[in-house]
Amino acid sequence: MLELKNIKKQFDGRTILDNLNLQVPDGQILAIVGPSGAGKTTLLRCISGLETVDSGEFSLDGQVFDPAENRDNDKVIGVVFQDFQLFPNLTVKANITLAPELVLKQDKQTADETAQRLIDQLNLSGKEDLYPYQLSGGQKQRVAIVRALAMNPKILCYDEPTSALDPDLRQTVEDIILGLKQTKMTQIVVTHDMEFAEHVADQIMRVEPIKA
Template identity: 90%
Template sequence: MLTLKNIKKQFDGRTILDNLNLEVPDGQILAIVGPSGAGKTTLLRCISGLETVDSGEFILDGQPYDPANNRDNDKVIGVVFQDFQLFPNLTVKDNITLAPQLVLKQSKADAEARGQALIDQLNLSGKEDLYPYQLSGGQKQRVAIVRALAMNPKILCYDEPTSALDPDLRQTVEQIILGLKQNQMTQIVVTHDMTFAENIADQILRVEPIKA
């Protein structure tokens, strides 16, 4: 279980998160919803260690945890970014297998075997040797998810996973997220799409801009 206690974050004197408390049980899906500027992405970035908090604490499986200063954070919390952040000069296969080899010290053969299993699972077979510019938005999304899963994270975070997709692809993303839940993957999803959130989430956190 991931627990957040009294998390506070400010930017330039403006409070974005104010004494936020939250629990995400193992294997569940949390959706974070709210208007632009309410702190959804900031919260996700704090959870994933991309931003530091000003005060408060994180507890993971009953132990204090600092996502911003954990050398193994890539193995604990994976992130699927809104703009995917695929390496444009690498093929799909290389995008997926690079980090497991560099960070997890997997052999090339092991990284490729794990990567191929995930590629097959997310219906990307035949795309292994393509480059990101040759993929559709939905295919890039799935590659980004596979790349995060290849690190075997305990928690997978998504920043607006449907915002760059055509409406008819939203259901595909829903199916992927719910499929990962069946495998007991804990997931945290930032979204502006309330219907999407209601379709996937065990709990929904609504955040609002904090008035000065």
């Protein structure tokens, strides 16, 4: 279980997160919803270690850890970014295998086999040698998910996974997230889409802007 206790975060003197507490049981999906400026993405970035917190405590399975300082954080918490952040000069397969080879020290064959299994699982077969500019938005989204899964994280986070997708692709992302739940993957979804949150989440946490 992931647990956050009394998390505080400020930017330029403005409080974004104020003594925030939450628990995400193993294998469950938490949706974080709220208006723009409420701190949804900031919270996700703190959980994933991309931002440091001012105070508070993180624990995973009862063990305290600091996401921002954990050298193995890529193996603990994966992130699917809103803008995908794929490397434009690398093929789909190379985007997926780069981190497992560099960070996890996987040999090329193992990384390739894992990537292909995930590519097939998310219906990207035949796209292995394409570059990001040759993909649709929905395909880029799935490649970003595969890239995160290739690191075998304990928790997978998504920042606005449906923001730029049409209704059919929105359903595809919903199916992927619910499919991963069947594998017992713990997931955290930041979204402005309340209907989507209600469809996928075991629990919904609403955040509001903190008044000065």
